[in-house]
Amino acid sequence: MHAITKSGWVEVITGSMFSGKTEELLRRLRRAEIAGQDVAVFKPALDDRYGETTVGSHAGSQWDARVVPAEGEGIWTIVEDLNGQDVVAIDEANFFSADLVDVCEHLAADGRRVLVSGTDQTFRGEPFEPLPQLMATAEYVDKLQAICTVCGEPASRNQRLVDGDPAHADDATIVVGAEESYEARCRNCHTLRRD
Numbered sequence: 001m002h003a004i005t006k007s008g009w010v011e012v013i014t015g016s017m018f019s020g021k022t023e024e025l026l027r028r029l030r031r032a033e034i035a036g037q038d039v040a041v042f043k044p045a046l047d048d049r050y051g052e053t054t055v056g057s058h059a060g061s062q063w064d065a066r067v068v069p070a071e072g073e074g075i076w077t078i079v080e081d082l083n084g085q086d087v088v089a090i091d092e093a094n095f096f097s098a099d100l101v102d103v104c105e106h107l108a109a110d111g112r113r114v115l116v117s118g119t120d121q122t123f124r125g126e127p128f129e130p131l132p133q134l135m136a137t138a139e140y141v142d143k144l145q146a147i148c149t150v151c152g153e154p155a156s157r158n159q160r161l162v163d164g165d166p167a168h169a170d171d172a173t174i175v176v177g178a179e180e181s182y183e184a185r186c187r188n189c190h191t192l193r194r195d
């Protein structure tokens, strides 16, 4: 791929839950370190599934990360916390506000390689911002597919198995979870009904 030059760029890794986005992100980070590049990894405070300061995959791989606010001025901590790193990775981008797009643009304009990972569809099968904006402005986009848990075909959708957080409006878009709350499904097997 691209060598590190004066100009930076943005790579988006997206797709359904369980499609291997985090594994792919960690693979690219390992390769960057082998190439002798300094990396900085960020995640939103909201997602503590694998430990507060850990980026984790469903298969168990992990990487230490710095926790940043997912919205408001605090997102810019990603820029302020850097100390000359060539590569900046941001996992769970679907939890961030639209300001993440500006942060990524800023980092790329500053000559950095920016890796962003997040699911691109809500449990309703609708675009999950800010992924669509990031995909439009990135240089590279990889959309991965999981295996549909019902029929075994490639899966691009996220089936929610539980109700939304009762503390919020029913069916809130943001509900942190993994296998206990979500399944990967194909278009035919995805449903909005509660079975």
Ligand SMILES: Nc1ncnc2c1ncn2[C@@H]1O[C@H](COP(=O)(O)OP(=O)(O)O)[C@@H](O)[C@H]1O
Pocket: 015, 016, 017, 018, 019, 020, 021, 022, 023, 024, 056, 057, 058, 059, 145, 146, 147, 148, 149, 184
């Ligand atoms: N339905 C599924 N399809 C594919 N992989 C699955 C599925 N359910 C569990 N997995 C596991 O999840 C791993 C991918 O995890 P991860 O990288 O965290 O995915 P993502 O970040 O896209 O949610 C796979 O390598 C596999 O071990």
Ligand SMILES: Cc1cn([C@H]2C[C@H](O)[C@@H](COP(=O)(O)O)O2)c(=O)[nH]c1=O
Pocket: 016, 017, 018, 021, 022, 047, 092, 094, 118, 119, 121, 122, 123, 124, 158, 173, 174, 175, 176, 177, 178, 182
């Ligand atoms: C579809 C959907 C997902 N989420 C949450 C559930 C998980 O905590 C993350 C996605 O994690 P992964 O690394 O891609 O497996 O997003 C949500 O809050 N709302 C949704 O509609």
Ligand SMILES: [Zn+2]
Pocket: 148, 149, 150, 151, 152, 153, 185, 186, 187, 188, 189, 190
């Ligand atoms: Zn299916």
